[in-house]
Amino acid sequence: MHVTNVAVGSHRYKITFKGPGGHSFGAFGMANPMGAMGRAIAKIQEIQVPKQPKTTFNVGRVGGGTSVNSVPFEGWMELDMRSSDPASLAAVDASIQKAIDAAVVEENKRWGTAQTITVVKELIGDRPAGNTPENSAIVRAGLGAATALGFNANLGEGSTDSNLFMSVKIPAITIGGGGRGRNSHALNESFDPADAWMGTQHALLLTLAMVQK
Numbered sequence: 001m002h003v004t005n006v007a008v009g010s011h012r013y014k015i016t017f018k019g020p021g022g023h024s025f026g027a028f029g030m031a032n033p034m035g036a037m038g039r040a041i042a043k044i045q046e047i048q049v050p051k052q053p054k055t056t057f058n059v060g061r062v063g064g065g066t067s068v069n070s071v072p073f074e075g076w077m078e079l080d081m082r083s084s085d086p087a088s089l090a091a092v093d094a095s096i097q098k099a100i101d102a103a104v105v106e107e108n109k110r111w112g113t114a115q116t117i118t119v120v121k122e123l124i125g126d127r128p129a130g131n132t133p134e135n136s137a138i139v140r141a142g143l144g145a146a147t148a149l150g151f152n153a154n155l156g157e158g159s160t161d162s163n164l165f166m167s168v169k170i171p172a173i174t175i176g177g178g179g180r181g182r183n184s185h186a187l188n189e190s191f192d193p194a195d196a197w198m199g200t201q202h203a204l205l206l207t208l209a210m211v212q213k
Contacts, residue, residue, distance in 0.1 A: 001198060003142040004174040006157035007166040008054075009089050009129030010082045015040070015100060016120045021066075021073030031107050031116040033075040034064060040103035041077065047095045054157075055083035055092055078124070084157050086129050097121070127159060130166030138171045138210065145205040151198060175202060 017033035017040075041059050049055040057079065064075030081096065083089040104119050132139055134155065146153035158174065165172035178199025180192045 001146060001151055001153045001176045001178070001202060002156050003139060003146070003153045003176075004156050004158045004160055004162065005132040005134065005136075005139050005142075005166075006084050006155075007128070007130040007163040008082050008084045008157050008159040009086060009163065009167075010080060010125060010127045010159055011089060011093050011123065012078065012080045012125030013096075014076060014078050014122045014124050016074055016076040016122070017064075017104070017117055018074045018120065019071070019117045022071045024069040024071055027071055029111060030071060031111040031113045033072050033117055035110070036104050036107035036117045036119070037062065037064075037075040037077055039106055040100045043099035043103055044079070044096055047092065047099065049092055050088055053083055053085040053088055055081075055085070055088040057081040057092055057096060080125070082159065084129050084131070089129060127163050128167035130163060130169075132162075132166055132171050132173055136171045138173050141209040142173050142175055142206055145202055145209055148205060149198065149201055153202070175199070175206065178202070 017036045019031055019033045022030060044057060044059060047057065049057065059077050059079045061078040062076065065072035079096070081089065081092050083092065100119060100121070104117050107117050108114050139155070143153055153175070160174035162172040162174045176199055178196035179194065181190070183189045
């Protein structure tokens with residue numbers, strides 16, 4: 001059980017590296033979009049980010065190419081970066097953009113083929129950061145409803161449907177639904193529905209408390 005009152009913002013991109021492509025043997029010596037992407041990923045992995053406010057980045061998907069014996073004409077990756085602090089989010093975004101551009105320059109320089117590899121950056125997700133103060137009525141009601149039901153609900157941060165409202169200073173929270181989730185987004189992700197009814201009770205009592213206000 002939790003009360004999320006801090007909104008973690010995120011930027012998501014699809015980055016596509018492009019080149020002429022060709023035969024892996026006959027056309028060997030040309031710059032490779034996959035090479036540029038590999039260089040970019042390596043540079044991104046070396047970026048330093050603050051622990052507080054927690055700021056993160058992740059290359060989550062990659063793809064491209066047509067066959068094992070072809071220099072690909074394109075390679076793409078999708079990446080995600082997050083922070084509850086807009087300035088930190090903007091800073092890691094700028095560092096990643098710089099790393100991508102440098103990787104393209106290095107791949108072209110490696111093979112002596114200036115301007116061969118190009119890159120297209122497509123923003124595919126933009127979730128704003130924000131927060132609802134701990135002393136706001138809705139946060140106090142969320143914690144109070146949990147206490148009235150006999151359990152603790154901790155304040156926390158997350159990326160939820162409340163983000164937009166928090167970002168424009170409309171008081172909002174997201175509460176836990178009950179049960180227990182484990183290993184989120186991993187191959188062994190699971191959900192234990194034991195005591196999930198607590199989430200429903202919490203939501204109902206919180207709704208009634210806010211109506212009274």
